Amino acid sequence: MTENTETNTQEQEQAPLRFLDQYLPYWLSQASYWISSEFHREVARTGLTFAEWRVLACLYGSAGETISALCRLALIKQSTLSKLVKRLEASNLTLRQTTEGDRRQTLVSLTAEGQARIAGLVDKAQAHQQEILRPFGEENSSALIDTLKELVREHEHSGLFGHDSARSRR
Amino acid sequence: MTENTETNTQEQEQAPLRFLDQYLPYWLSQASYWISSEFHREVARTGLTFAEWRVLACLYGSAGETISALCRLALIKQSTLSKLVKRLEASNLTLRQTTEGDRRQTLVSLTAEGQARIAGLVDKAQAHQQEILRPFGEENSSALIDTLKELVREHEHSGLFGHDSARSRR
DNA sequence: ATTTTTCATATGAAAATTCATATGAAAATT
Protein backbone atom coordinates (compact mmCIF):
# COMPACT_ATOMS: atom_id res chain seq x y z
CA MET A 1 0.00 0.00 0.00
CA THR A 2 1.12 3.58 0.49
CA GLU A 3 4.71 2.58 0.94
CA ASN A 4 7.13 5.34 1.71
CA THR A 5 10.13 6.04 -0.50
CA GLU A 6 12.25 5.59 2.57
CA THR A 7 13.02 2.13 3.88
CA ASN A 8 10.69 1.32 6.74
CA THR A 9 8.10 2.90 8.97
CA GLN A 10 9.27 1.76 12.38
CA GLU A 11 9.58 5.32 13.57
CA GLN A 12 6.95 7.96 13.00
CA GLU A 13 9.41 10.86 13.07
CA GLN A 14 8.72 12.60 9.79
CA ALA A 15 12.32 13.02 8.69
CA PRO A 16 14.35 9.84 9.06
CA LEU A 17 17.50 11.90 8.64
CA ARG A 18 20.52 9.95 9.67
CA PHE A 19 22.88 11.63 12.08
CA LEU A 20 25.45 11.72 9.29
CA ASP A 21 23.24 13.65 6.90
CA GLN A 22 23.70 16.82 8.87
CA TYR A 23 27.23 16.14 10.08
CA LEU A 24 29.76 18.58 8.68
CA PRO A 25 32.84 16.39 9.13
CA TYR A 26 31.08 13.65 7.22
CA TRP A 27 30.43 15.90 4.23
CA LEU A 28 33.88 17.37 4.34
CA SER A 29 35.38 13.90 4.20
CA GLN A 30 33.06 12.82 1.45
CA ALA A 31 33.69 15.89 -0.66
CA SER A 32 37.40 15.68 -0.12
CA TYR A 33 37.45 12.00 -0.90
CA TRP A 34 35.44 12.03 -4.10
CA ILE A 35 37.02 15.11 -5.55
CA SER A 36 40.48 13.72 -4.92
CA SER A 37 39.40 10.34 -6.19
CA GLU A 38 38.69 11.72 -9.60
CA PHE A 39 42.19 13.02 -9.82
CA HIS A 40 43.67 9.75 -8.63
CA ARG A 41 43.36 8.29 -12.11
CA GLU A 42 45.22 11.19 -13.62
CA VAL A 43 47.96 10.75 -11.06
CA ALA A 44 48.06 6.99 -11.46
CA ARG A 45 48.68 7.39 -15.17
CA THR A 46 52.00 9.05 -14.34
CA GLY A 47 53.05 6.14 -12.17
CA LEU A 48 52.97 8.17 -8.99
CA THR A 49 51.20 7.31 -5.76
CA PHE A 50 48.64 9.81 -4.58
CA ALA A 51 50.72 10.56 -1.52
CA GLU A 52 53.74 11.11 -3.71
CA TRP A 53 51.76 13.51 -5.90
CA ARG A 54 50.67 15.37 -2.80
CA VAL A 55 54.18 15.84 -1.58
CA LEU A 56 55.51 16.85 -4.97
CA ALA A 57 52.64 19.31 -5.42
CA CYS A 58 53.52 20.87 -2.09
CA LEU A 59 57.06 21.39 -3.29
CA TYR A 60 56.00 22.84 -6.61
CA GLY A 61 57.10 26.47 -6.73
CA SER A 62 58.78 26.22 -3.36
CA ALA A 63 62.46 26.82 -2.77
CA GLY A 64 62.41 23.98 -0.28
CA GLU A 65 60.38 22.81 2.69
CA THR A 66 61.41 21.15 5.90
CA ILE A 67 60.09 17.71 6.58
CA SER A 68 57.84 19.04 9.30
CA ALA A 69 56.42 21.80 7.12
CA LEU A 70 55.66 19.18 4.53
CA CYS A 71 53.87 17.14 7.16
CA ARG A 72 51.39 19.93 7.69
CA LEU A 73 51.01 20.70 4.02
CA ALA A 74 50.55 17.15 2.85
CA LEU A 75 48.89 15.86 6.01
CA ILE A 76 51.25 12.98 6.32
CA LYS A 77 52.82 11.89 9.58
CA GLN A 78 56.45 12.60 10.11
CA SER A 79 57.61 9.01 10.21
CA THR A 80 55.61 8.20 7.11
CA LEU A 81 56.83 11.23 5.24
CA SER A 82 60.41 10.60 6.15
CA LYS A 83 60.19 7.26 4.41
CA LEU A 84 58.20 8.58 1.48
CA VAL A 85 60.75 11.29 0.82
CA LYS A 86 63.47 8.71 0.93
CA ARG A 87 61.68 6.89 -1.90
CA LEU A 88 61.23 10.11 -3.87
CA GLU A 89 64.89 10.81 -3.49
CA ALA A 90 65.81 7.36 -4.69
CA SER A 91 63.70 8.07 -7.79
CA ASN A 92 65.54 11.32 -8.30
CA LEU A 93 62.42 13.45 -7.97
CA THR A 94 63.48 15.37 -4.87
CA LEU A 95 66.70 16.25 -3.14
CA ARG A 96 67.64 17.20 0.39
CA GLN A 97 69.97 19.88 1.63
CA THR A 98 70.89 20.62 5.19
CA THR A 99 70.06 24.18 6.12
CA GLU A 100 72.78 26.81 6.37
CA GLY A 101 71.84 28.17 9.74
CA ASP A 102 70.15 25.33 11.53
CA ARG A 103 71.76 22.02 10.70
CA ARG A 104 68.95 20.12 12.37
CA GLN A 105 66.66 20.98 9.52
CA THR A 106 66.59 19.41 6.10
CA LEU A 107 65.15 21.24 3.14
CA VAL A 108 63.42 19.04 0.64
CA SER A 109 62.99 20.38 -2.88
CA LEU A 110 62.19 19.22 -6.39
CA THR A 111 64.90 18.16 -8.77
CA ALA A 112 64.62 19.24 -12.39
CA GLU A 113 63.27 15.78 -13.10
CA GLY A 114 60.73 16.17 -10.30
CA GLN A 115 59.58 19.51 -11.69
CA ALA A 116 59.16 18.03 -15.13
CA ARG A 117 57.35 15.04 -13.74
CA ILE A 118 54.55 17.03 -12.14
CA ALA A 119 54.34 20.21 -14.19
CA GLY A 120 51.76 18.58 -16.44
CA LEU A 121 49.84 17.24 -13.47
CA VAL A 122 49.66 20.65 -11.88
CA ASP A 123 48.10 22.03 -15.04
CA LYS A 124 45.63 19.19 -15.10
CA ALA A 125 44.85 19.76 -11.45
CA GLN A 126 43.99 23.35 -12.14
CA ALA A 127 41.85 22.43 -15.12
CA HIS A 128 40.12 19.83 -12.98
CA GLN A 129 39.30 22.41 -10.37
CA GLN A 130 37.84 24.70 -13.03
CA GLU A 131 35.51 21.95 -14.08
CA ILE A 132 34.48 21.15 -10.56
CA LEU A 133 33.68 24.73 -9.74
CA ARG A 134 32.09 25.77 -12.99
CA PRO A 135 28.53 24.86 -11.94
CA PHE A 136 28.86 26.99 -8.82
CA GLY A 137 29.93 30.20 -10.45
CA GLU A 138 32.71 32.62 -9.56
CA GLU A 139 30.94 33.98 -6.49
CA ASN A 140 30.01 30.75 -4.73
CA SER A 141 33.30 29.16 -5.59
CA SER A 142 35.28 31.87 -3.86
CA ALA A 143 32.91 31.77 -0.95
CA LEU A 144 33.47 28.05 -0.59
CA ILE A 145 37.23 28.31 -0.65
CA ASP A 146 37.22 31.24 1.73
CA THR A 147 35.04 29.37 4.17
CA LEU A 148 37.31 26.37 4.03
CA LYS A 149 40.33 28.57 4.61
CA GLU A 150 38.67 30.11 7.62
CA LEU A 151 37.78 26.71 9.02
CA VAL A 152 41.37 25.63 8.65
CA ARG A 153 42.74 28.81 10.14
CA GLU A 154 40.58 28.36 13.21
CA HIS A 155 41.33 24.74 13.78
CA GLU A 156 44.76 23.89 12.45
CA HIS A 157 46.43 24.80 15.70
CA SER A 158 44.19 22.81 17.96
CA GLY A 159 46.06 19.58 17.42
CA LEU A 160 49.78 20.08 17.11
CA PHE A 161 50.97 18.12 14.15
CA GLY A 162 54.05 16.28 13.11
CA HIS A 163 54.77 14.67 16.43
CA ASP A 164 53.33 11.44 15.17
CA SER A 165 51.61 10.08 18.24
CA ALA A 166 48.05 11.26 18.43
CA ARG A 167 47.47 8.59 21.03
CA SER A 168 44.87 6.12 19.99
CA ARG A 169 44.90 2.53 21.19
CA ARG A 170 43.10 1.29 24.25
CA MET B 1 67.49 45.38 7.61
CA THR B 2 63.98 45.76 6.27
CA GLU B 3 63.29 42.08 6.40
CA ASN B 4 60.01 40.99 4.93
CA THR B 5 57.50 39.02 6.95
CA GLU B 6 57.60 36.48 4.19
CA THR B 7 60.56 34.14 3.97
CA ASN B 8 62.83 35.33 1.21
CA THR B 9 62.92 37.79 -1.68
CA GLN B 10 64.32 35.58 -4.40
CA GLU B 11 61.36 36.24 -6.66
CA GLN B 12 59.97 39.65 -7.41
CA GLU B 13 56.48 38.44 -8.40
CA GLN B 14 54.19 40.48 -6.15
CA ALA B 15 51.98 37.61 -5.01
CA PRO B 16 54.03 34.54 -4.14
CA LEU B 17 50.81 32.52 -4.12
CA ARG B 18 51.61 28.87 -4.14
CA PHE B 19 49.63 26.64 -6.43
CA LEU B 20 48.12 25.04 -3.35
CA ASP B 21 46.74 28.27 -1.96
CA GLN B 22 43.99 28.32 -4.55
CA TYR B 23 43.58 24.62 -4.92
CA LEU B 24 40.19 23.40 -3.74
CA PRO B 25 41.14 19.78 -3.06
CA TYR B 26 43.94 21.03 -0.84
CA TRP B 27 41.59 23.09 1.28
CA LEU B 28 39.01 20.37 1.42
CA SER B 29 41.62 17.96 2.72
CA GLN B 30 42.95 20.45 5.19
CA ALA B 31 39.54 21.38 6.53
CA SER B 32 38.48 17.79 6.72
CA TYR B 33 41.69 16.80 8.42
CA TRP B 34 41.82 19.47 11.08
CA ILE B 35 38.16 19.34 11.96
CA SER B 36 38.28 15.60 12.34
CA SER B 37 41.54 15.84 14.22
CA GLU B 38 39.92 17.80 16.96
CA PHE B 39 37.40 15.07 17.48
CA HIS B 40 40.07 12.37 17.45
CA ARG B 41 40.86 13.09 21.06
CA GLU B 42 37.27 12.68 22.10
CA VAL B 43 37.14 9.37 20.26
CA ALA B 44 40.48 8.22 21.63
CA ARG B 45 39.21 8.71 25.16
CA THR B 46 36.65 5.99 24.54
CA GLY B 47 39.32 3.55 23.41
CA LEU B 48 38.06 3.46 19.85
CA THR B 49 40.09 3.99 16.69
CA PHE B 50 38.94 6.81 14.50
CA ALA B 51 38.06 4.37 11.73
CA GLU B 52 36.08 2.33 14.22
CA TRP B 53 34.19 5.43 15.30
CA ARG B 54 33.43 6.22 11.70
CA VAL B 55 31.97 2.84 11.05
CA LEU B 56 29.96 2.79 14.24
CA ALA B 57 28.66 6.29 13.52
CA CYS B 58 27.51 5.14 10.10
CA LEU B 59 25.56 2.35 11.73
CA TYR B 60 24.01 4.61 14.33
CA GLY B 61 20.29 4.75 13.70
CA SER B 62 20.51 2.28 10.84
CA ALA B 63 18.75 -1.06 10.76
CA GLY B 64 21.84 -2.52 9.15
CA GLU B 65 24.15 -1.80 6.26
CA THR B 66 25.90 -4.09 3.83
CA ILE B 67 29.66 -4.09 3.84
CA SER B 68 29.75 -2.31 0.51
CA ALA B 69 27.32 0.40 1.61
CA LEU B 70 29.52 0.94 4.65
CA CYS B 71 32.52 1.30 2.35
CA ARG B 72 30.94 4.30 0.69
CA LEU B 73 29.69 5.80 3.92
CA ALA B 74 32.90 5.44 5.87
CA LEU B 75 35.25 5.77 2.91
CA ILE B 76 37.11 2.62 3.78
CA LYS B 77 38.11 0.04 1.25
CA GLN B 78 36.28 -3.22 1.21
CA SER B 79 39.17 -5.41 2.24
CA THR B 80 40.06 -3.02 5.04
CA LEU B 81 36.51 -2.74 6.25
CA SER B 82 35.98 -6.45 6.17
CA LYS B 83 38.79 -6.83 8.66
CA LEU B 84 37.73 -3.87 10.74
CA VAL B 85 34.22 -5.21 11.10
CA LYS B 86 35.63 -8.52 12.16
CA ARG B 87 37.40 -6.74 15.01
CA LEU B 88 34.26 -4.81 15.95
CA GLU B 89 32.36 -8.05 16.04
CA ALA B 90 34.96 -9.66 18.24
CA SER B 91 34.52 -6.73 20.63
CA ASN B 92 30.78 -7.27 20.59
CA LEU B 93 30.03 -3.85 19.19
CA THR B 94 28.46 -5.00 15.94
CA LEU B 95 26.81 -8.13 14.64
CA ARG B 96 26.24 -9.60 11.21
CA GLN B 97 23.16 -11.22 9.78
CA THR B 98 22.80 -12.77 6.38
CA THR B 99 19.99 -11.13 4.43
CA GLU B 100 16.68 -12.88 3.94
CA GLY B 101 16.43 -12.50 0.19
CA ASP B 102 19.98 -12.31 -1.03
CA ARG B 103 22.26 -14.56 0.92
CA ARG B 104 25.33 -13.01 -0.66
CA GLN B 105 24.85 -9.90 1.39
CA THR B 106 25.68 -9.42 5.03
CA LEU B 107 23.97 -6.77 7.08
CA VAL B 108 26.14 -5.21 9.74
CA SER B 109 24.42 -3.50 12.63
CA LEU B 110 25.13 -2.24 16.12
CA THR B 111 24.70 -4.43 19.16
CA ALA B 112 23.16 -2.92 22.26
CA GLU B 113 26.68 -2.57 23.58
CA GLY B 114 27.74 -0.82 20.38
CA GLN B 115 24.85 1.59 20.64
CA ALA B 116 25.71 2.40 24.21
CA ARG B 117 29.35 2.79 23.36
CA ILE B 118 28.84 5.56 20.84
CA ALA B 119 25.64 7.27 21.93
CA GLY B 120 27.66 9.70 24.01
CA LEU B 121 30.11 10.30 21.19
CA VAL B 122 27.34 11.12 18.78
CA ASP B 123 26.09 13.77 21.16
CA LYS B 124 29.57 15.17 21.52
CA ALA B 125 29.99 15.14 17.76
CA GLN B 126 26.89 17.24 17.34
CA ALA B 127 27.99 19.65 20.03
CA HIS B 128 31.38 19.88 18.36
CA GLN B 129 29.78 20.78 15.07
CA GLN B 130 27.74 23.50 16.75
CA GLU B 131 30.93 25.05 18.05
CA ILE B 132 32.67 24.85 14.72
CA LEU B 133 29.83 26.49 12.88
CA ARG B 134 28.88 29.12 15.42
CA PRO B 135 31.22 31.78 14.01
CA PHE B 136 29.69 31.36 10.56
CA GLY B 137 26.08 31.81 11.50
CA GLU B 138 23.03 29.81 10.52
CA GLU B 139 22.97 31.06 6.93
CA ASN B 140 26.58 30.44 5.91
CA SER B 141 26.69 27.15 7.74
CA SER B 142 23.80 25.76 5.77
CA ALA B 143 25.27 27.14 2.58
CA LEU B 144 28.52 25.35 3.30
CA ILE B 145 26.91 22.02 3.97
CA ASP B 146 24.65 22.35 0.95
CA THR B 147 27.59 23.13 -1.28
CA LEU B 148 29.49 20.14 0.03
CA LYS B 149 26.47 17.92 -0.54
CA GLU B 150 26.22 19.13 -4.09
CA LEU B 151 29.91 18.53 -4.70
CA VAL B 152 29.51 15.00 -3.44
CA ARG B 153 26.38 14.37 -5.44
CA GLU B 154 28.11 15.41 -8.61
CA HIS B 155 31.27 13.44 -8.09
CA GLU B 156 30.56 10.38 -5.99
CA HIS B 157 29.70 8.30 -9.01
CA SER B 158 32.73 9.13 -11.05
CA GLY B 159 34.92 6.52 -9.42
CA LEU B 160 32.99 3.40 -8.54
CA PHE B 161 33.87 2.48 -5.02
CA GLY B 162 34.21 -0.70 -3.06
CA HIS B 163 36.09 -2.71 -5.66
CA ASP B 164 39.32 -2.02 -3.85
CA SER B 165 41.73 -1.65 -6.72
CA ALA B 166 41.87 1.93 -7.85
CA ARG B 167 45.01 0.95 -9.69
CA SER B 168 48.03 2.82 -8.47
CA ARG B 169 51.47 1.27 -8.62
CA ARG B 170 53.82 1.75 -11.52
C1' DA C 1 18.56 -27.34 -15.83
C1' DT C 2 23.27 -26.45 -16.87
C1' DT C 3 26.71 -23.05 -17.81
C1' DT C 4 28.33 -18.43 -17.63
C1' DT C 5 28.37 -14.08 -15.74
C1' DT C 6 27.95 -11.02 -12.12
C1' DC C 7 27.89 -9.62 -7.35
C1' DA C 8 29.18 -9.49 -2.20
C1' DT C 9 32.48 -10.56 0.86
C1' DA C 10 36.82 -12.80 2.65
C1' DT C 11 41.65 -13.75 2.85
C1' DG C 12 46.92 -14.18 2.22
C1' DA C 13 51.06 -12.03 0.88
C1' DA C 14 53.15 -7.69 0.07
C1' DA C 15 53.42 -2.86 0.96
C1' DA C 16 52.79 1.18 3.57
C1' DT C 17 51.82 3.36 7.99
C1' DT C 18 52.18 3.98 12.82
C1' DC C 19 54.08 4.10 17.45
C1' DA C 20 57.81 4.43 20.23
C1' DT C 21 62.16 5.69 20.53
C1' DA C 22 66.88 6.93 19.00
C1' DT C 23 70.14 10.23 17.20
C1' DG C 24 72.20 14.53 16.30
C1' DA C 25 72.24 19.27 16.82
C1' DA C 26 70.86 23.92 18.40
C1' DA C 27 69.08 26.82 22.47
C1' DA C 28 68.57 27.77 27.03
C1' DT C 29 70.09 27.32 31.65
C1' DT C 30 73.33 26.86 35.18
Next chain:
DNA sequence: AATTTTCATATGAATTTTCATATGAAAAAT
Protein backbone atom coordinates in the same frame (compact mmCIF):
# COMPACT_ATOMS: atom_id res chain seq x y z
C1' DA D 1 81.69 26.27 28.88
C1' DA D 2 79.27 22.39 30.69
C1' DT D 3 74.61 20.62 31.30
C1' DT D 4 69.87 20.31 30.35
C1' DT D 5 66.17 21.05 27.44
C1' DT D 6 64.12 21.38 23.18
C1' DC D 7 63.76 20.61 18.32
C1' DA D 8 64.09 18.14 13.61
C1' DT D 9 64.45 14.01 11.58
C1' DA D 10 65.32 8.90 11.24
C1' DT D 11 64.55 4.12 12.14
C1' DG D 12 62.91 -0.72 13.82
C1' DA D 13 59.18 -3.53 15.20
C1' DA D 14 54.38 -4.02 15.24
C1' DT D 15 50.13 -2.92 13.08
C1' DT D 16 47.20 -1.79 9.38
C1' DT D 17 46.15 -1.31 4.66
C1' DT D 18 46.23 -2.67 0.05
C1' DC D 19 46.29 -5.52 -4.05
C1' DA D 20 45.17 -9.55 -6.10
C1' DT D 21 42.56 -13.23 -5.94
C1' DA D 22 39.51 -16.81 -3.97
C1' DT D 23 35.02 -18.35 -2.47
C1' DG D 24 30.13 -18.69 -2.32
C1' DA D 25 25.89 -17.48 -4.08
C1' DA D 26 22.38 -15.28 -7.05
C1' DA D 27 21.06 -13.85 -11.98
C1' DA D 28 21.29 -14.32 -16.73
C1' DA D 29 22.04 -16.86 -20.77
C1' DT D 30 22.14 -21.02 -23.17
